Amino acid sequence: MRIFVVKSEKNMAGLRTSLARGDAAKSAVKAAEARLRAANPHVDFDRLKPGDVLVVPEAAGFTSARATSFTGTLLESSVEQARAGLQQLKRRVGAGEQAADRRREAIVRSLKSKAVKLAADRDEPFRKDVERLREAVSQDEKDAAARQRSLREVFDQVEADLADLRQRFA
Numbered sequence: 697m698r699i700f701v702v703k704s705e706k707n708m709a710g711l712r713t714s715l716a717r718g719d720a721a722k723s724a725v726k727a728a729e730a731r732l733r734a735a736n737p738h739v740d741f742d743r744l745k746p747g748d749v750l751v752v753p754e755a756a757g758f759t760s761a762r763a764t765s766f767t768g769t770l771l772e773s774s775v776e777q778a779r780a781g782l783q784q785l786k787r788r789v790g791a792g793e794q795a796a797d798r799r800r801e802a803i804v805r806s807l808k809s810k811a812v813k814l815a816a817d818r819d820e821p822f823r824k825d826v827e828r829l830r831e832a833v834s835q836d837e838k839d840a841a842a843r844q845r846s847l848r849e850v851f852d853q854v855e856a857d858l859a860d861l862r863q864r865f866a
Contacts, residue, residue: 698751698752698754699749699750699751699752700714700715700749700750700752701747701748701749701750702744702745702746702747702748702749702750703746704746705744706743706744707741707742707743707744708729708741708742710744711729711732711741711744711750712725712729715728715732715752715758715759716728716757716758716759717756717757717758717759718759720756720757720758721757724755724756724757725757726757727755727756727757728753728755728756728757728758729757731753731755732750732752732753732755732758734753735750735751735752735753736750736751771861771862772862775858775861775862778854778858779855779858782851782854782855786847786851789847793840793843793844796836796840797840800833800836800837800840803829803833804830804833807826807829807830807833812826
């Protein structure tokens with residue numbers, strides 16, 4: 697199923713010029729016109745206006761060159777919306793990871809401060825807590841790097857799937 701947006705065509709004769717195949721038999725064109733009328737009962741084919749949208753059924757008498765694929769148009773819109781959503785998700789995830797990086801950096805700076813070092817030198821349980829915290833921060837950094845790699849792979853796969861979908865229905 698395809699759509700056609702009326703430009704300068706005023707009536708069925710004008711549409712015939714735009715939509716009919718040049719090599720089609722008159723009977724095929726007449727049959728195609730009948731299918732066009734049936735697919736667009738809301739349209740007055742004697743008084744077309746620029747911007748009117750017509751559903752163009754598949755018919756031997758019509759060329760598809762001037763009509764737009766409805767599936768293609770809908771799919772293209774959906775793919776673009778999915779891409780926009782994916783980009784927004786990437787930005788949000790990136791912002792969250794950057795915030796987590798800043799928090800880890802602040803913790804590391806605090807753990808390296810003179811006050812923490814002095815307290816750790818004087819208090820064995822505190823020193824062990826500081827060491828466990830350093831290990832946790834280090835593990836969190838490794839986990840964040842793994843999450844980022846996984847997310848990049850997922851985002852790349854979604855982009856590839858969207859491109860594949862677009863190509864299948866183009």
